[in-house]
Amino acid sequence: MAKDLNSVNITSSPRSYHHGALRQALIEAAEAVITERGVDGFSLRETARRAGVSPAAPGHHFKDARGLLTAVATQAFQAFGDALSAADMGGDRKARIRAQGMAYVRFALAHPAKFDLLWRKALIDDADPDYAAAGKRAFLILDKAVRGDRPSAGDLDPSMAPSIAAWSIVHGFARLAMDGLFGTGPGAAERAAEALLPHILDHLDV
Template sequence: MRIEPAAKRGYHHGELKEALIVAADSILREDGIEGFSLRAAARRAGVSPAAPAHHFGNAAGLLTEVAILAHNQLGEYLAAAPRGETPQARLRSLSRAYVEFALDEPGRFRLMFRKDLVNREDPRFFDSGVRAFTPFIETAAQAYGGDLATISLERDAGSVLAAWSTAHGIAHLALEDKFAFDKRGANSSIFLSELLPEILAAQWPDPVGAR
């Protein structure tokens, strides 16, 4: 079916911006970052090649909108993670959710951390990232002995960054199929159900005596 140009389809300003964001997001999901261009997004949305630059300024402007969606979705994954009976169990649960998000949404996941493709100075990008990562930051601080009521990212930076680096590293290695040497890492569902729990339990075991 032929996609009509925007003028024929009757896009309003807000609708056109949303259509371009959806188009860019779908390209990332289907073709990855390598398949994205402003021209490709315009073609998929059925608008003129100049439309994305007119509404977003440049590629980073459009991709930042997709990255904000990615932050929001990651936040939903983390919010839905089981709480666990100890901070360590909660951190394992959040890390699993982090990895699941990466495997479910590789295009969005990779985009979120590409400083060359997003505008990190956009306050909405920053705010969406803070909202998404706050549960992980709080739990990591608790797992390493921090106090939720007096948490300080500066004070707890080492433990928080170590925890995030672990979860992120696992996610990236899984995306690149680096666990294929283990038969349980050759399939994402088996990896998530068997190998990943072992990795996380080795990193964050429950304290002795914990239920």
């Protein structure tokens, strides 16, 4: 019978890291674990093993597994925001919304485990200021493409409805594509996004 992930033995000799390098090494090791095994297959002990450190070492940088996953999610949100920002090449509102939608879905399909982690609030600390800032930045990039520079009175401001609608469409499409609803063969989800998503987004009343 396979050993439980949390009982994996540490067989490699602990590596020597300076303080900041070990923190980043643990984040990268955690990313590798969830990429291979999915978010539900994450193990703090396996992460330490891959980083070449003792099982106790992550505790020097992260309070617990939740803290480490929050750091992974924060970096993933930063990369996600960068992808959305890079896709915004200007143009009219329809072109910008299409570009944002495609960038959103492409990121999800290219990084399914990290994308999944972004929304797993039971596993991360969504009150963490760095995580919250990275998530807000990503949404505001999409919001600007949809609503321009119009100010918002807050999260429940009805003027945000077009942006929430766009977000709901692209997030739902990404989730369906990740779950194989548009095919499971090589490139099937990407082809479906190219063929369908721009036309779906054109139905937004913005």
